[in-house]
Amino acid sequence: MDMLNALVAILNFVVIPAASYGAQLALGALGVTLIYGILRFSNFAHGDTMAFGAALVILITWGLQAIGIGLGPLPTALLALPFGIALTAVFILGTDRVVYRFYRSKRSAPIILVMASVGVMFIMNGLTRLIIGVDEIRFDDGARFLVSVQQFRAWTGLSEGLSLRVSQALTLVVTALACWALFRFLNRSRAGKAMRAYSDNEDLALLSGIDPERVVRLTWLIATALAVTAGTLYGLDKSFKVFNYFQILLPIFAAAIVGGLGNPLGAVAGGFIVAFSEVAVTYPWRKIATYLGFEPQGLLQLLSTEYKFAVSFVILIVVLLFRPTGLFRGKSV
Amino acid sequence: MAEPYLSATDMRGGYGKADILNGCTLTVERGQIAVIVGPNGAGKSTAMKAVFGMLALREGKVALAGEDITRLTPQERVRKGMGFVPQTHNIFPTMTVEENLEMGAFIREDDYRDTMAQVYELFPAVADKRRQNAGELSGGQRQQVAVGRALMTRPSLLMLDEPTAGVSPIVMDELFDRIIEVARTGISILMVEQNARQALEIADIGYVLVQGANRYTDSGQALLADPEVRRTFLGG
Numbered sequence: 001m002d003m004l005n006a007l008v009a010i011l012n013f014v015v016i017p018a019a020s021y022g023a024q025l026a027l028g029a030l031g032v033t034l035i036y037g038i039l040r041f042s043n044f045a046h047g048d049t050m051a052f053g054a055a056l057v058i059l060i061t062w063g064l065q066a067i068g069i070g071l072g073p074l075p076t077a078l079l080a081l082p083f084g085i086a087l088t089a090v091f092i093l094g095t096d097r098v099v100y101r102f103y104r105s106k107r108s109a110p111i112i113l114v115m116a117s118v119g120v121m122f123i124m125n126g127l128t129r130l131i132i133g134v135d136e137i138r139f140d141d142g143a144r145f146l147v148s149v150q151q152f153r154a155w156t157g158l159s160e161g162l163s164l165r166v167s168q169a170l171t172l173v174v175t176a177l178a179c180w181a182l183f184r185f186l187n188r189s190r191a192g193k194a195m196r197a198y199s200d201n202e203d204l205a206l207l208s209g210i211d212p213e214r215v216v217r218l219t220w221l222i223a224t225a226l227a228v229t230a231g232t233l234y235g236l237d238k239s240f241k242v243f244n245y246f247q248i249l250l251p252i253f254a255a256a257i258v259g260g261l262g263n264p265l266g267a268v269a270g271g272f273i274v275a276f277s278e279v280a281v282t283y284p285w286r287k288i289a290t291y292l293g294f295e296p297q298g299l300l301q302l303l304s305t306e307y308k309f310a311v312s313f314v315i316l317i318v319v320l321l322f323r324p325t326g327l328f329r330g331k332s333v
Numbered sequence: 334m335a336e337p338y339l340s341a342t343d344m345r346g347g348y349g350k351a352d353i354l355n356g357c358t359l360t361v362e363r364g365q366i367a368v369i370v371g372p373n374g375a376g377k378s379t380a381m382k383a384v385f386g387m388l389a390l391r392e393g394k395v396a397l398a399g400e401d402i403t404r405l406t407p408q409e410r411v412r413k414g415m416g417f418v419p420q421t422h423n424i425f426p427t428m429t430v431e432e433n434l435e436m437g438a439f440i441r442e443d444d445y446r447d448t449m450a451q452v453y454e455l456f457p458a459v460a461d462k463r464r465q466n467a468g469e470l471s472g473g474q475r476q477q478v479a480v481g482r483a484l485m486t487r488p489s490l491l492m493l494d495e496p497t498a499g500v501s502p503i504v505m506d507e508l509f510d511r512i513i514e515v516a517r518t519g520i521s522i523l524m525v526e527q528n529a530r531q532a533l534e535i536a537d538i539g540y541v542l543v544q545g546a547n548r549y550t551d552s553g554q555a556l557l558a559d560p561e562v563r564r565t566f567l568g569g
Contacts, residue, residue, distance in 0.1 A: 190439075193428070197436045200425040207417060208482070209408055209440035 005160040006291035008152075012162040013287075018279035019272070020168040020237055023175035026271025027230035028248065029255035030182065030264055031223035037199035037262035038219040039100065041113035045121035046227055047249035049092060051242050052124050053228030054235045055132040057084035058139045065141065073143035073166065081232055089224045095120050096220055104216070121246075128242050137240040140167055160291075167236040178229060179268055182222070186264065191218060199262060247309065251278065254312040258319050260326025269327065278311045336399055338363045338521050339490050341384045344393035352391065353379045355545040359523065361490065361538070366512065366522040368553065370529040370566065371542035377525045378420065378494055380542060384523065385417050385492055386410050397490065412440060416488030420495045420525075423479035426468025430459050433467050433478050437485030445485060452481040455511060473504035477511070484515070491515060493524040497531075509535050530567050533557050541566055 028050060035043045043049075060080035070076045099120055103113050145151075146169050149161030186192040191214075198205040198215045206212065231245060238244070255274045259266025285300035303310065319326060337360040347353035353376045361367040369377045382388045384395055386407045395403045397413055405413065425433050434452060438445040453460035456477040462470060467478045476496055483491060493512070497505040505528060513535055516522050526532035533539045536553030541562060549562055556562050 193432055193435060194439065196428055196432075197425050197439075200427050201422055204419070204423060204425065204482075205436070207407060207411065207419075208436045209411060210436070 001158070002291045002293070005158055006288045008156075008158055008160040008162050009288050009291065012160070014276075014279050014283055016162075016164060016168055018276045020171040020233075021279065022272035022275030023171045024230050024234045024237065024271075025248075025251055025255045025275050026268040027175055027178060027226050027233070028252040029259065029267035029271045030179075031226040031230070032252055032256045033259070033262055033264055033267040034195075034219055034223050034226075036256070038195060038215060039104070039113070041110040041117065042253065042261075043223075044114060044117045044249065045095075045124055046223075046252065047245045047247075048121050048124040048128065049088065049224060049227040050231030050234070050248070051128045051240075051245035052091065052231075053084050053088040053224070054231035054240055054245070055128045055242075056087050057081055057228065057232045058132060058137060058235070058240060060084055061139050061141075071142060074170070075140050075142045075167070075236055077139055077232055077236060078170070081229065084232065085225045085228045088228050089221050092220050092224045093217065096216065125242065125246060132240075132242075134242055137235075139240065140236045142166060165237070167233070171233045171237055174229060174233060178226065182226075182264065185222075195219060250309055251275070251312040254316045258315055258326055260328040263326065263328045266326050266328030273327075274312055274315060277315060278308050281311050282308050336396070337361060338365075339384070339395075339397055339523065341380075341395045342393055344380065344383050344390055344395070346383060346388055346390040346392070347379070348388070353545050354383060354388075354390075354393075356393075356547075357383075357542060357545055358547055359384060359540060361521045361523050363489075363521055364516055364519045365537040366516050366524065366535055366553075367538045367540065368529075368532045368536035369523070369525045369540045369542060370532065371540075371548070372566065375542040376545035377542055379545070381492055381494055381523065381525050385415060411486060411488075414486075414489040416483035416486055416491045418476075418479045418483045418491070418493045418496060420498055424467040424475055424482065427466055429464050430467050430470070430478055430481075431463040433482050434485050437482035440486060448485055448487055452484055455484075455514060456481055473500045473508065476500060476504075476508060480508075480511070480515075484520075488520065490521045490523060493522065495525050495527055497526065497528055505531065530557065 028046065032043060032046050057077050057080045060083050061077045064070070064076050064080055069079065071079055099116050100113060103116060143166050145163055146166050147162065147164040149163045152162045186196055194205070194210045195215050195218060197208065198210055198212065234248065251274050255270035256267050258273055259268070259270030281302045282305045283301065286296050289296045289300055339359070339361040341359045344354045344357045345352050357376065357380050359367065359369070359380060369380060371377050379388060383390055386405055390403065394401060397415065402410055402413055407417070425436060428436070434449050438448065459470070459474050459477045459481065462474070467475060470478065480493070480496065497508055500508065509531060512522060524532065533553040533556050539551060539553045539556045540547060541549040541556065549556060549559065551559070
């Protein structure tokens, strides 16, 4: 019985939260890694693209709610998401036109593009604050739990409870669908193969008649769709706060680099690796240890949650020191 | 006699202020193998890049099948029937062999499966590895993929920049055999080679370039027999 309780506790406090957080990171890291592979720079504005998109989604959600449109048990934000993606994509393609294309045509060094993206990041950050404010916003309507603690206890008779929130289940389902669609697109479609070819060998792709500007536009579109989806899911799961999206940039980059920059599969794996490490290191394991028959003195928490970003830093440093191309052999940083 | 299929005449130009090409002329007939040889820094690769439009010419003219293409970009020349295999970075390493060929056929709107079958027939070694990433193949097989990729547009002129660089002598012979086979199908070949002696053996016409200008031009056999050429360029 205690064994089962320990297992349920691990599921409830570590596996489920880490899986949904990992899925959000994976979606974010996919965007970062695609941009790195095709446009060959680290896009620092990615976190704020997530925030900007999520803010638009919230505004549209409010609009839909005001006219009485909803999705029943599912959050209305899901309905608003496609519109949020479309609007953000227009903005992002605008930044490419106004900012990045200039440096691309000059064939500037990647670091210059990175710095330009820092500028874009500050502008988007400010815009988002201006549009929606700096306060914490909860916008998850519909049903709250798929499985609640009380229900679970009643079903199983265990003393330990387990809950699965709708937002968590939704995150996992949407991420799985997005990854499936993305990998199918990259591996099967002509445009997807052209993107991979361009990422592999830019000059040869040009010789083969692949239009670089089209590839670049497509990459921005896909990265934006992934970013806005990730931002919305993160906001549904944890609540929306502009500053949080700035902070999440670090674990996202850690995920992309751990997996190997430019490698989409690596980005997904990296997202889960970072999330599971972060949750495992900051979770107090006392309860589970007690179930397993130990009598620990302290909380058995390796790191307080305030320091969770240190985990990303440590993973980042270890990977860069010992395997700079990442686990799945992406491009070296 | 009619104008040759490819005729690049009096090419002058370079990357900076100083010209690398000083009045270089290259012509290739249909189905012929033309080989450019010469010492290091003679402008062999540059001459080929000029033919392909990767170098802006200050003077001179490039014509393909009688049409002046001097002002066209490399991409436009591919559509006119030129195929180019760069010396390095000539494949998509993380894509499969089959996908490499598909990318070669990117500009084609029609069904290219026939062409792909022909490429596999020409290079059976890579046909067995069509689902494998091109970057995982051996050097010789990569070169075959690279040539195959360029053949996917069904070019009428195939340009090869040192196709045998860095491969073993056995693989080199094999590659040259394949190149002869390609030429037999009516495709003209223009090739830059370090392995001058072996390349001239298969050449219908050989160009010896020195300092960006033609020094000797003759059939491959005649150049090999010329004591002057042998002494100065072929090491005895």
